[in-house]
Amino acid sequence: MTKVQLDVLPHLDALLRFARTLTGDDGDADELVQEALARALAFRRSYDPGRPLLAWLLAILRNTFATGEARRRAEIRRNRALAALADRFEPAAQEDRVDLNKTTAAFDALPLEQAEALHLVGLLGFTYRDAAELLDVPIGTVMSRLNRGRAALRAHLEPGGRAAQHRLRIVGGRDGSS
Structure with missing residues (x-):
């Protein structure tokens, strides 16, 4: 088994800027980059060294954002549905x-x-x-x-x-x- 080395340090600024574009918030961008880098580390064996590392990392970042957004929207829908149900019931006198x-x-x-x-x-x-x-x-x-x-x-x-x-x-x- 060969170990795949990923030198992500030169790409951190680009990842953070792209994450800031996606999230619109510096704190959320930092968290998104951390999560994306954790996924990149976990799936480093799938990286093709013939492909540019930055493109691969940006794809992971974007997919991580999309997955999080889908979860967030689903949670908002669930919360709205629960709120609608709760509005139908009044607490007992x-x-x-x-x-x-x-x-x-x-x-x-x-x-x-x-x-x-x-x-x-x-x-x-x-x-x-x-x-x-x-x-x-x-x-x-x-x-x-x-x-x-x-x-x-x-x-x-x-x-x-x-x-x-x-x-x-x-x-x-x-x-x-x-």
Whole structure:
């Protein structure tokens, strides 16, 4: 294997000027030249010594710039698409956030058995039978845990539970209050 020596120092000024023309910015031009020289070093075996080194380096510089520009334009398009999606959604009202935090805290305060049953049936949509099999308990135990868990959530969210019953939607069965 023969080592290919590339004497790029005499061409740095020309590379920097061309990079400045492409980027319009001195800092970006410096970065572009560095990246192009790193690529030239990595692909130095592909250099044909019969061809002028400057032409080969300028081609690499230009291709590096084009690749970066294509990436930058693609990123701008992605960011615009995400911004358009984000504009469609508004953050929840402060009251909704407070309610969600209270509900999360109430759920976290439940005994594990009740939280498991509520999660499986109420959130994941398991049937009572499937939840009972997964928890290795009778169906009646699942129903009892659900009932106690729902009652505890209502009691924790609003003493008396009356207003909470109207805000909380019962999912995955009946708890006797609907």
